[in-house]
Amino acid sequence: MTTQRMEIDIQEVPGAEGVAILHFSGDLISESVRRINECFSAVGKKGKTYAIVDMTEVSLISSAALGEFMGCRKRLIEQHGDLVFSGLDLEMRTKLNLMGATKIFRIYTDIRTALNSYKWEIERQPEKIHVSFPPYLKIVPPLRQLVSRIARQKGYGNRDSFRIETIVDEICNNAVEHGKPGADDLIDLSVIIDPDKIEIDVRNMSDPDKVASLTALLLPENAEVDKLKPDVKRGRGLTLIKMLSDKLSVECTDRGTSVRVKKVREE
């Protein structure tokens, strides 16, 4: 059985200065270790601290080569970077799993997913979700769950996710209750999430009959907690959002109402 010569191609990523994509091909045997080491040294000298190792064309990986990758990863982590794998086929992935390497290395399906992860974790780039829905109250519970699940999936803790869920519930309920009725006038929910905070923006068409009362409700003197009347069962929504969030702004005009909430991650 003949071995295929290992080839390495280093690619830089425009717009992601700290990232290098290393396309490996052929067999990564014990004789390849020195070249792997030299390659990562060259990457380090260019100031790249996050290496995406593309294994799409790799047919074999020896334990010696894997050990070298572990050493390189350790050096990159010391510089606040990482070494991740992408493009492994099922067979290769199973072998790495058997060697216990999947507990050490993060493995992504493709380069784009690995790059997204870099942008999220290292560059802390925000991601945006947008939902437009008709003003039906029954749609709000699935919506609040959607945002809460996304927050949890993105690493937010249970307490943060629950608070985010409550905020979404309150502002969407308000948009349905006080907005213009009619399935054609959709409510827009935008969520911008990054590892440190979440920003929620809900916009709806204003109901002309309610603009004046809503504007009065939003006056600072009416929004204080101690002004709430104990015998009145409703009208605590915005106060609750204020308590749960770090920033709340409401804009109410004849054209539409926009509620913006910012919540900083606590856990």
Place this chain on the structure above:
Amino acid sequence: MAKTEDNNEKKVFPYCRKISFPFSVNVRFPGDLDYIPAVRKFVSELLQVSNFSSKFAYRSEIIVDEICNNAVAYGCRTDDAQIELVNSIFDDRIEFTIRDQGGTKDNLRRLKTAVKTDADGKKEQTQQGLGLEIVRMLSERLDVVIDEENLTSVHVVRKREDDREELRPSN
């Protein structure tokens, strides 16, 4: 009795409008696998609050999962790629339209082959994955439109039929 309670509720909360069909809910999310579990659950819950059965909702969830996974895997080229899922809900059916920025020429060719059916409505034998085949089995209609700029749009129609013969073979 239930009707009186319903009327009372409407008096207290006049904004508790009954859902009237058809209506549409659009979701736009980043082309990242992380978002798919939350989106599929959202569609399932949306169907259940629209009085579709949990079985219908679960099977629709599978469709959403498949088409979203395909869109992320084959329809996103740039890092900031977004996917748009339009859920058009009628009283007798749901229609999904998923739009992405379109993949490479090879991806588009594979997608076209996977969707292609012959004159008898039978699917051509291919070596592709089972994703779209599952979607076809769970739906009444599956169309793909690829525009001049390679923007891809997959349209799926699934009808409400509680006693329908589910998971029938496609040929």
